[in-house]
Amino acid sequence: MSYFHFLGHPMNLKRCLAFLAVCVITFFLALVPTSFYGVDPVTGETIFTLTQQRVIAIFVFTALMWILEVIPTWTTSVVAIVSILLTTSNKGLGFLIAKENVGALTNYKDVMAAFADPVIMLFLGGFVLAFAATKVGLDVQLAKVMLKPFGTNPKTVLLGILLVIGIFSMFMSNTATAAMMLTFLTPVLATLPKDGGGRISLALAIPIAANIGGMGTPIGTPPNAIALGALQEAGFNITFVGWMLRMVPYVIIMLLFAWFLLMKMYPFKAKRIELKIEGAPVKVTPFQKYVVWVTFALTIILWVGESLFKVNSNIVAMIPFAVFSATGILKARELEHINWAVLWMVAGGFALGTALNQTGLAATLIQIIPFASWNALIVMLVGGFICYFLSNFISNSAAANLVVPILVVVGTAMKDVPSFQALGGVPAMIVGIAISASLAMCLPVSTPPNALAHSTGMITTKQMATVGIILGVVGFALGYAMLIFIGF
Numbered sequence: 001m002s003y004f005h006f007l008g009h010p011m012n013l014k015r016c017l018a019f020l021a022v023c024v025i026t027f028f029l030a031l032v033p034t035s036f037y038g039v040d041p042v043t044g045e046t047i048f049t050l051t052q053q054r055v056i057a058i059f060v061f062t063a064l065m066w067i068l069e070v071i072p073t074w075t076t077s078v079v080a081i082v083s084i085l086l087t088t089s090n091k092g093l094g095f096l097i098a099k100e101n102v103g104a105l106t107n108y109k110d111v112m113a114a115f116a117d118p119v120i121m122l123f124l125g126g127f128v129l130a131f132a133a134t135k136v137g138l139d140v141q142l143a144k145v146m147l148k149p150f151g152t153n154p155k156t157v158l159l160g161i162l163l164v165i166g167i168f169s170m171f172m173s174n175t176a177t178a179a180m181m182l183t184f185l186t187p188v189l190a191t192l193p194k195d196g197g198g199r200i201s202l203a204l205a206i207p208i209a210a211n212i213g214g215m216g217t218p219i220g221t222p223p224n225a226i227a228l229g230a231l232q233e234a235g236f237n238i239t240f241v242g243w244m245l246r247m248v249p250y251v252i253i254m255l256l257f258a259w260f261l262l263m264k265m266y267p268f269k270a271k272r273i274e275l276k277i278e279g280a281p282v283k284v285t286p287f288q289k290y291v292v293w294v295t296f297a298l299t300i301i302l303w304v305g306e307s308l309f310k311v312n313s314n315i316v317a318m319i320p321f322a323v324f325s326a327t328g329i330l331k332a333r334e335l336e337h338i339n340w341a342v343l344w345m346v347a348g349g350f351a352l353g354t355a356l357n358q359t360g361l362a363a364t365l366i367q368i369i370p371f372a373s374w375n376a377l378i379v380m381l382v383g384g385f386i387c388y389f390l391s392n393f394i395s396n397s398a399a400a401n402l403v404v405p406i407l408v409v410v411g412t413a414m415k416d417v418p419s420f421q422a423l424g425g426v427p428a429m430i431v432g433i434a435i436s437a438s439l440a441m442c443l444p445v446s447t448p449p450n451a452l453a454h455s456t457g458m459i460t461t462k463q464m465a466t467v468g469i470i471l472g473v474v475g476f477a478l479g480y481a482m483l484i485f486i487g488f
Contacts, residue, residue, distance in 0.1 A: 002152065009049035015070050018153040022064045030057035030087075034101070035117045039052055047368060049103020050086045052361040059259070059405075060085050065389070066398035068399075073398050074341035077348020084111050084355045105359040112353040118314035119218075119229035120343055125317025126219035126301075127338045130172040132295060132324050136289045139168065139180060153402075154198055157275065161185070161205050166213030170220045171300070173339065178449035181206050188275060189458055196268025198273075203458040204266070204467055207449035208258050212475070213443045215434070216251045217303075218243050218313070222342050223400035225438035226349050227430045230404045233353060234412065236427050238488065240303040240313035249433075250482055252264060254475055263468060293367035295323045342397060349401030353408065362409045370414035376420035380429050381480065383407045384436040388472060389421050393438030396447060400437045404430060428483035434481040 034046040035055050044196040048056075058080055086092045097105060110310060129390055133139050150160030161181070164385045185202060192199040192307035214221030216242055218228045227482075284292075302309055302316040324330035330476040371379075384404060389397035413427035440446050442465045444454035450468075453459060 018068050019070045019101050022031060022061060022068065022070065025064065026057050026061040026443075028325040029060055030054055040201040042312050046101070046366060049101055049360065049392060050099055051097075051103040051105060051359040052364060054087045055084070055352075055359050055361050058087075058355070059329055062348065062352065065400050066402060067394055069394065070445075072341065073395050074348075077111050077345045077351075077401075081111060081351045083116060086354050088355055088359055093150055102468060104358060104360045108353050110354050110358065113353050114347040114354060115344070117229055117347065118312075118390070119225045119232065119350075120347055122228075122314045123219055123222070123225050123343060123346065124316045125320055125433050126171065127329060128324060129296060129299060129320045130176060131334070131337055132292045132320065133172070133176060134176070134180075135329065136284050136292045138289075138292055138296060139172070143168075143180075143184065143279050152274060154270055155263060157273045158201055158268075159256075159259050159263065160204055161202065161210045161343065162259050163252075165206060166216070166255050169210045169213030170216035170248075174214045174221055175448040175452070176212075178206050178210040178452050181395040182452055184275070185353045186456065189456065191270075192273075193269045196269030198268035198270050201262040201268065202267040202465065203453050203456055205258070207409055207447065207464075208262075208439060208467070208471065209255060210238050210256065210449040211438055212254045213253055213473075215438045216244060216248045219317070220303065221434075221438055222346050222397035223434040225346055226400045226404050227434040229346075229350055230353060231427055231430055233350075233357075234408055237325035238427065240316075241306055242488075244304065245368060246482065246486060246488055250479065251415070253478065254471070257474060258467075258471060261467065264469065288327060290422045291323065291327050292329060293318050310482065345395070345397050345401065349397075349404065352401070352471045353405045356405055356409065363411070365437045366407050366413040369413070370418050376414060376417060376423050379414070380408060381434060383410070383429065384432045384476065386437040386479065387433045388440050388476065391437045392442045392446045396437040396440060399440070400433055403433050407433060414469045424487050430488050432480055432483055435483075436476065439470075439472045439479070442472065 030053065034048050037053060037056070038047040039045065040047055061083070061133055062076055062080045065071060065079075066073055071079075075349045084106060085108055087096050087104045090105040091095070091108040092105070092113075096102075107401070129408065130139075146164045146167070147160050147356060149156075165181050173444075183256075188200055189199045192202070205381055211221075214222065218224050218238075224243070228238060228243070270455070299316060299320055302311055302319070303313050306313050306316075321330070383406075387403045388401050391401065407429055411429045414420040415426060441450055444451050444461060444464065450464060454461070454464060
């Protein structure tokens with residue numbers, strides 16, 4: 001089938017048709033009379049303004065593009081932000097914003113600030129820290145030291161791999177962590193008996209630990225950043241250590257359960273495993289290596305001690321950027337190694353949230369939809385399930401970006417409902433979305449770590465799905481129990 005490129009993405013006939021269908025739906029939603037969305041039965045006036053109608057159309061366009069992946073997910077976010085700026089902002093296209101009943105306009109500076117939201121800076125700092133650690137071989141040295149106590153017994157080695165990958169994923173990209181550990185473990189996997197379950201257990205342990213471990217810190221995975229940003233925008237102050245105090249114990253319990261599950265389903269035949277971890281040659285000076293070690297430790301200390309040192313975690317994240325740039329550890333050409341695509345995609349979600357609030361669409365939805373009469377527990381669980389389901393088929397970040405803005409509106413409408421507050425309120429609802437997104441690991445396409453592990457040829461889709469579903473069900477139940485009974 002022939003391909004051509006559109007917005008840097010290969011397009012075939014199927015994608016072209018999907019793109020045209022999404023555009024038709026979007027323009028229909030944007031151009032129909034506002035009365036199409038509802039009329040006040042008392043006054044006969046339309047309920048929604050033009051800017052609110054445009055935000056609905058942009059939200060639907062973004063959702064469909066993320067789900068269908070017609071163009072790259074980060075591209076969709078950029079298109080959504082530009083569309084919001086042109087059609088709903090106070091500096092947008094004159095003939096669009098000067099119309100009668102245009103409604104409240106968004107502040108263009110606030111929309112553009114989504115690209116540099118403090119949470120984006122937190123994530124950027126995490127990327128820089130992880131890159132520098134890899135460059136000086138800190139990741140390899142830590143892996144050697146952390147895995148050594150687990151010896152050569154297959155059972156304890158499996159536990160060690162789960163825990164070490166989980167810890168790494170709290171501070172490094174899940175994908176980078178999985179790729180690094182696969183490099184170490186591929187030779188080991190090749191030596192294990194083909195008729196035993198050991199190689200399956202070890203191969204599955206890599207994506208499982210990477211996906212679960214990322215939940216431990218706000219920088220562990222994009223859904224965490226999306227949830228944190230939404231909560232901060234809604235007025236909830238959740239610190240770096242506050243997140244960790246609740247999520248790290250949850251991560252540990254889930255990793256221990258994963259260890260038990262893998263040992264039961266795919267036990268080892270081998271009696272001994274030798275791990276030989278060798279890193280690539282380090283091309284930095286001893287001084288630069290020392291700087292990375294010290295900066296890495298200092299950054300973690302400041303993040304964990306946020307309440308003690310009184311320095312916001314978003315500001316702390318910029319310290320590695322400044323230090324590594326000034327010392328030559330991070331060079332201009334190496335900035336391209338930072339995962340900008342993830343940052344821009346997350347920014348799209350923040351911009352949608354700004355548009356929902358500043359155009360008054362969120363307030364209008366709160367007024368016309370009787371959220372307060374809904375069962376609070378059902379709303380929380382259904383929201384989490386929708387995100388979990390979507391995340392198994394589309395990017396975890398895209399799924400969280402879709403669901404979080406909607407549930408922030410729902411949570412705001414229900415904030416005075418006693419039963420909702422008893423369940424943890426808005427923080428529990430939104431953090432539940434982050435948990436649900438990270439638990440989605442049933443298929444090779446669910447997450448990049450899953451795809452990397454599946455590419456080894458040592459695990460089948462059925463094996464991945466079986467373990468993924470069990471972990472998803474247990475993790476979902478345990479996660480919401482933690483949020484409801486412990487709070488956030």
